[in-house]
Amino acid sequence: MTADPALLDDLFALEIDGQTAQFVRPADTDRHDFAVYDGHDFLGMLYSDQVLGTAGWRLGGTYERHGALEDAVRALRRPRSWPRERAQVSDWAQRLLQDDTLAAVDVETTGLNKPWAVQIAATDRSGTVLFDSYVNPQAEIEPGAIAVHKIGPERVADAPTFGELLPALTEALHGRTCVAYNLPFDKGCLERELERHSSPQAAARWLGECRWHDAMEPYAVWKGLWSVKRGRYRSQKLGGPHTAVEDCRFLLARVREMASSDRPGEG
Template sequence: MTADPALLDDLFTQEIDGRAAQFVRPADTDRHDFAVYDGDAFLGMLYSDQVLGTAGWRLGGSGERHGALDDAVRALRRPRSWPRERAQVADWARRLLADDSLAAVDIETTGLNGAWAVQIAATDKSGTVLFDSYVNPQAEIEPGAIAVHKITPERVADAPTFGELLPALSEALHGRTCVAYNLPFDKGCLERELERHSSAEVAARWLGECRWHDAMEPYAVWKGLWSVKRGRYRSQRLGGPHTAVEDCRFLLARMQEMASFDRPVGS
């Protein structure tokens, strides 16, 4: 929820992730700022803020800013262990980025469920392309998928099949440390393609030639928006233009962001 602070009551309750948060505007301010409570527990202050005309919320104490009121409360609810967990994520990102074999991998697909590849790309850790090709999926591309990645059946009609691309893809990835965003999705697509091309045994061996890492959970920890309903940090959209190469580069930029975190003194 993105709320205009001026439209909020001085006292209100809102359910966020299945749990009520109470908002109280202090009597000693004319601003639309709020003290936030979880039952009898005081979570912190949220200060109404505007940047370039966009309503937002700053967290008391840190100045951290969120555009959505719900996300600001999720930040207030994060566990005390968050700074330590965030530092661990930074260490993880630094280790991967120090690996000269690192490759970012992204696959655009025919849909969300049981999908086939329509574009596969990989870059090295500097963003240099290791592999990039459209793929003829030999299957229908769902309209919803086309709306996201703009890859139409006409664009891939004359593209090589996965089997035709496999030797070059193997050369690009095998022996490398590979990172993807939502790894089960991309790796699952590769597994289906490999099984269709050959067999489950061949798929397992082929995938085993790479060292796989998923950046989705670390990035969720990095952002630190706690869901009491899920009992974990909320997964975040990575963003990016939904072209495979640029999404690889976008992922690497987020990893650089995570790696830039300075570990707190004494942690």
């Protein structure tokens, strides 16, 4: 909800993640600012950015801003443990970036349900390409997947198969610390490709030659948008263009963001 603050009532309620938040405009101001409550519990103040000429909401006592009113409330609902958890995420990201074997990995696929690879890329921690290739999946590519990554059958018809790419991929990744966004998905696709090429045991050995990290959950913690319905921090979209190399670089930018001392929404 990116509502025009000027159109909001002085008193209104909004259900966010299954729990109703109540908004009260203080009587001593004619600005579009609100005190926010969960039941009788005061969460904090939200100040409209309208006076700055931009859409969004600033959390009281901070410079943190969110474009959507729901996300601003989720930020107010953070558990008290969030600063400690966020500091742990920042430490993790800093250690990751200090690893000179770090590789960001991205796999574009035929779909969402047990898919095959149509593009695989890896970059080093500076974004330099270590591996980048289209893959002939020897399977149908779902229309929904094509709409996202724009890789159709004609693009991969003459591409090498996973088995043909495996030696180069092995040289690029083995012995490295690998980070992905939503690791179970990308690593699961690689595992299926390896099993199709050889065996489950060989696949496990191959994957075991890398040290794997998932940046998706840490980034959710770092952003700190708490869902009372799920009882956890909301996952965030990577925001990349869904081309494998550029998604690797977007991922590294997220890791660098987590390694910084800035609060989410600042700046």
